Amino acid sequence: MMDHSKYLESLFSFVDQSPTSFHVASNAATRLEAAGFTRLYEADSWRHLNSGKFFVIRHDGGLIAFTLEGDRETPRPFRMAGSHTDSPSLRVRPQPMQLHQGCLQLGVEVYGGALLAPWFDRNLSLAGRVGWLDEQGELHSTLLDCKRALATLPSLAIHLDREANNGRALNKQTDLVPLLGLSAESSPPDFTQWLKEELKKQKTEISVAEVLDFDLFLYEPQPLTQIGLEGELITGSRLDNQLSCHALLQGLINAEVPGNAMIVLNDHEEVGSATPSGAQGPFLSTVLERLYPDPDVRQQVIARSFFISADNAHAVHPNFAGKHEPDHMPKLNQGPVLKTNANQRYATTGVTASLFRSLCKKAEVPCQQFVMRNDMACGSTIGPLTASQIGVATVDVGVPQLAMHSIRETVGHLDGWYLMRVMQTFFEAEDAAVCLPEL
Numbered sequence: 001m002m003d004h005s006k007y008l009e010s011l012f013s014f015v016d017q018s019p020t021s022f023h024v025a026s027n028a029a030t031r032l033e034a035a036g037f038t039r040l041y042e043a044d045s046w047r048h049l050n051s052g053k054f055f056v057i058r059h060d061g062g063l064i065a066f067t068l069e070g071d072r073e074t075p076r077p078f079r080m081a082g083s084h085t086d087s088p089s090l091r092v093r094p095q096p097m098q099l100h101q102g103c104l105q106l107g108v109e110v111y112g113g114a115l116l117a118p119w120f121d122r123n124l125s126l127a128g129r130v131g132w133l134d135e136q137g138e139l140h141s142t143l144l145d146c147k148r149a150l151a152t153l154p155s156l157a158i159h160l161d162r163e164a165n166n167g168r169a170l171n172k173q174t175d176l177v178p179l180l181g182l183s184a185e186s187s188p189p190d191f192t193q194w195l196k197e198e199l200k201k202q203k204t205e206i207s208v209a210e211v212l213d214f215d216l217f218l219y220e221p222q223p224l225t226q227i228g229l230e231g232e233l234i235t236g237s238r239l240d241n242q243l244s245c246h247a248l249l250q251g252l253i254n255a256e257v258p259g260n261a262m263i264v265l266n267d268h269e270e271v272g273s274a275t276p277s278g279a280q281g282p283f284l285s286t287v288l289e290r291l292y293p294d295p296d297v298r299q300q301v302i303a304r305s306f307f308i309s310a311d312n313a314h315a316v317h318p319n320f321a322g323k324h325e326p327d328h329m330p331k332l333n334q335g336p337v338l339k340t341n342a343n344q345r346y347a348t349t350g351v352t353a354s355l356f357r358s359l360c361k362k363a364e365v366p367c368q369q370f371v372m373r374n375d376m377a378c379g380s381t382i383g384p385l386t387a388s389q390i391g392v393a394t395v396d397v398g399v400p401q402l403a404m405h406s407i408r409e410t411v412g413h414l415d416g417w418y419l420m421r422v423m424q425t426f427f428e429a430e431d432a433a434v435c436l437p438e439l
């Protein structure tokens with residue numbers, strides 16, 4: 001098992017290098033390749049695949065990695081775990097450049113359920129994916145991370161709005177336009193021209209003739225930071241859900257898997273998951289179909305498999321303890337949280353929770369529980385989507401955190417490490433230990 005200080009080093013470098021879901025998949029791929037996994041392409045035939053370690057990326061933001069053992073006519077269970085690669089953010093509009101009062105501004109759209117107030121007065125950078133033509137007219141797509149601070153979203157001074165501290169409403173169209181610089185020109189510069197220059201500067205090995213389009217997001221380039229009197233907390237961007245992606249990835253990489261194991265990193269959870277690389281799309285089911293083409297064998301595989309859906313949970317906030325169910329208050333650094341909901345917003349059942357608890361015991365990791373108050377609406381995640389898409393027995397769990405969907409979130413320094421240890425224990429468990437008991 002990876003020790004705690006190595007874990008922190010690994011987590012920090014993973015998140016700091018992953019400003020978007022595309023970077024999560026790309027960095028995961030780099031780590032998988034270094035650990036002996038071979039990349040497969042969906043456009044190739046998988047008919048002759050033998051035992052081994054593989055991964056496949058869909059549409060740059062979704063990734064499935066797996067180990068395969070034995071022939072593909074004999075059903076063997078998968079130890080499966082999933083999380084999501086995306087985080088709420090501000091996405092650059094197709095025609096973003098604006099010029100008002102000599103201020104150059106960048107038009108953005110809100111991606112997902114972002115907590116918007118914390119986005120103000122931060123240093124913001126840009127990252128994502130750019131589509132471009134080379135000198136020969138061939139189309140390419142390249143990841144871009146500007147890394148340096150380029151923009152900010154300045155607040156209105158308190159003197160110009162005395163009610164600012166009394167719950168000022170935020171208009172996403174008019175208040176949320178980041179400042180990108182100053183200009184004495186009469187019209188704003190061309191954004192794709194600027195992007196072309198930026199690409200040229202960063203990727204000297206490519207020759208860009210023309211930038212055609214892009215998927216770019218703003219992010220805060222401040223790295224993850226360990227804080228607290230004893231260093232017991234970590235603050236940083238996108239911990240929901242890159243902390244889980246990292247735990248699953250390292251759990252799989254570090255494990256000696258005795259059979260089949262799989263991690264599913266879906267994109268677009270924050271916007272409903274109904275996309276080709278999202279949990280409501282066909283990514284996982286098509287991979288399973290190709291690994292076990294015989295439907296009868298495949299159903300036997302799924303019926304014996306177990307899926308751990310990992311997405312961060314709400315730790316109790318000391319200033320707002322009344323927002324939690326009094327007997328279910330997850331605390332930071334006290335272990336992964338089992339999430340249950342009577343109305344199936346989470347896929348956890350008493351039996352799937354029992355299996356997860358048994359894994360925590362084996363990994364010597366504490367475990368907590370979350371259930372939403374009856375007088376508040378419950379969120380959801382990829383667990384119920386995956387469970388209802390393919391019919392696999394599923395448990396919803398997550399690392400407790402504060403400030404979910406803020407630009408800077410807070411977690412305990414132990415919980416991600418605990419989750420990674422449970423994952424490794426799960427991936428290393430014998431086939432019989434990952435099958436659910438039946439009545």
Ligand SMILES: [Zn+2]
Binds near residue numbers: 084
């Ligand atoms: Zn999440």
